[in-house]
Amino acid sequence: MRSKETLARRLIQSMFPWFLLIAFGLALAQMAVQYVSVSNAIESDLGSLCDTVGQPVAQAVWELDKSSLQGLARGIRQNEIATGIQIETVDGRVLLADGQVPPAQGKPGSMLFSLHKQRAVPLYFVSQRGLRQMVGNLRIYSSPFVVWQRIRSSLFMSLLSFVVLAAGMWLLFSVTIRSRVSKNVQGVAEAIAGWQSQRLDQTVNRIEYPYRDELGDLVAALNENRFRLYESVRELNVLNRDQENIIASRTADLQEAKERAEAADRIKSAFLATMSHELRTPLNSIIGFTGILLQGLVGPLNDEQKKQLGMVRDSSVHLLELINDVLDISKIEAGQLEVASESFDLRDSLQKVVRHLGTQAAKKGLALELEMDPGVGDITSDRRRVEQVLLNLAGNAIKFTEQGRVGIHCLDAGGEVRVEVRDTGIGIRAEDLPALFTPFKQIDSGLTRKYDGTGLGLSICKRLIELMGGRIWAESAPGKGSTFIFMLPKGR
Amino acid sequence: MARSILYIEDNEQNLYLITFLLKSRGHEVAQARSGEEGIALAGRSTPDLILLDIQLPGMDGYEIARQLRLNPDLRGIPIVAVTSYAMVGDKEKALAAGCDGYIEKPINPETFVSQVEAHLNAGDVR
CATH class of the missing domain: 3.30.565.10 (Histidine kinase-like ATPase, C-terminal domain)
Structure with missing residues (x-):
């Protein structure tokens, strides 16, 4: 019986999920790396944004020019990375909050915003005399969505490329396995199938397998065992033939002996019948004529004649008994007596x-x-x-x-x-x-x-x-x- | 009562012996030395009884008995086999061939004629 499933297919099938997993893992790792680098880029962008806008914002705070602040805030928000902005005085009073601004630490809902990137810079007002005076803080926030926006397109690209890579590798692998493993195994399987159509006492070709690997060992063992089997069956056949010949010749001998014995028996029976008949015919005359004489049918006898003729009669009767006994015993011996x-x-x-x-x-x-x-x-x-x-x-x-x-x-x-x-x-x-x-x-x-x-x-x-x-x-x-x-x- | 008896036998001494015994008791005896002769004689003379030896040269006693039984004129005539064959089944074979009686050789000279006459009387009854 040959199975339909091939070893290669089974191997490839079992390996497929692993390939997929590895592809996903690599894609995820790639994503993580990208995420970190994008995050860093955004943070540094936020920093440079803060530095750029710090001076005008400090000026506006110093002047308490709200409309100017709002204009500045709108300007900052023009930058896509800035999703929220808050300007505070030194004592913490919020002068302006625009966009998504996470609540202060410890306030309810702050956890939701933990992934938000933020950059805070102190605002210094520099007077004409060159005096620096801190007037407040500027906080610019960037939501995770910004990062996501940045990495989204590349993520799909990388995922796709990994899947394609994995599929390609898998294909390559399966083709290799098919051509190397499956072909060899199939060759061996076909050779064995060829053996099975042969009688065990026929010589068969050895299975050829050029590599010295596990399959090679298996093939060598198979070849060896097939050869031993062949030799054993041959020996057994020879032994059987010898036995059959011996039995046949003994049967023939026995048959011959039986036939000889039966022929001898038939000859014996025929001989006895003939002898019995041949002996009885003259005995019939002896007993008969003696009887006629003794009965006086021919003429009177004297005493001596009667005595002697009586002896003849007794002897012939005894002879008859002997013949009858011998005939009886031989009939009994031959199993013919009924x-x-x-x-x-x-x-x-x-x-x-x-x-x-x-x-x-x-x-x-x-x-x-x-x-x-x-x-x-x-x-x-x-x-x-x-x-x-x-x-x-x-x-x-x-x-x-x-x-x-x-x-x-x-x-x-x-x-x-x-x-x-x-x-x-x-x-x-x-x-x-x-x-x-x-x-x-x-x-x-x-x-x-x-x-x-x-x-x-x-x-x-x-x-x-x-x-x-x-x-x-x-x-x-x-x-x-x-x-x-x-x-x-x-x-x- | 004198009766005519046909005796078919090839052995001269037996022929003489049995003819003598039967004649000494007043019977008429016709002799035949072969089956063919016996069958022809039986057809001509129609005896009261036929004595038949079994081992004869050529046609044997069984065959003679069968042939005799084919002749409707001889249907009622007793046939008695007198033979030294004494193997199993000889008697049955003789009876199957159409004989009415079977007397083994050697005969007992003192009782032989009575044995034969018994068959003659049986024939009368029939």
């Missing part, structure tokens, strides 16, 4: 699981018991996944129990159902409990790999239960059996 939300009777699912595992338990001579609270009924969850968890927990219980029983207990817990799977098996050490639900951690029971399984079952159970909004944990002690408990919301 749980359904359907209404179903939990009692049906529990009974189904017990039916399914009944033979397996019976083979080991274990009792498989199911207890359900009367309140247990329909829940809204993923039926297949709930059954998968139940099968896994109950299957584990049977697997790790050599004698005794396996109990499934389902309780109504308000908004949730609580399912407990209890066994009388080998139990789990307290320090092993936390690792129970992590993938590939079959607890080293001292009977390594006696129990087959992927070690994935429990971690899948945990993820599934959590996906369905529930939680799962285990309580156990070695030799005292284990209890696996999960809570599941009735509705989702």
